[in-house]
Amino acid sequence: MSECAKGVFIHKLIYPFTHSPIHSKIGDFMKNIVLTGFMGTGKTEAGRILSQRLGYALVDADTEIEKEQGMAITEIFKQYGEPKFREIESDVIRRLSEMENTVISTGGGAVLRQENMDNLRKKSVIVCLTASPETILKRTSNNNDRPLLQVEDPLQKIKELLEFRKPYYEKADIMIDTEGKSPLQVAEEIIEKTGIKKD
């Protein structure tokens, strides 16, 4: 078994039983931290602080998609539909998965494709941020850049999507409830739980 595979194997085996910090080193490089979680769980803000604290690079999958396509996510949904968006998202995630010493923030639906999770897991600890449907509504209702929530009853839609996606989000290595916490507190909890050392 390669050193890399061994690292992943060891952490999957030990972590759930001991709750010790996840082994953050594979071979010679530090793992990336991947942030997953529903829209409005604070991935972007926590990711920004986390990258500053760790001296890691920061990439956001949605921003990369927009740069690559030269249009906003809402426009991609409108022109090509969700299935095409998911294909583009998987291509971008495949590329971002190869990075090192990086905080990778993903869109809320990235967890839905096993291929994305497999790619991300190769060099990363996967963290999932959670929040209640009401908090998510509050955090997302100040703009209309989430095409999936542009419906008559967004709270109902959030509840339905959360219910469907729950088993996918739970595939993460670490779950962090963001309810009532500041992005700084969330970032510090991620550092503590991953066991990743600040330089």
Ligand code: S3P
């Ligand atoms: C989506 C979440 C969005 C974006 C797209 C689809 C989803 O990202 O990728 O609108 O399916 O949950 P954020 O989670 O960053 O808002």
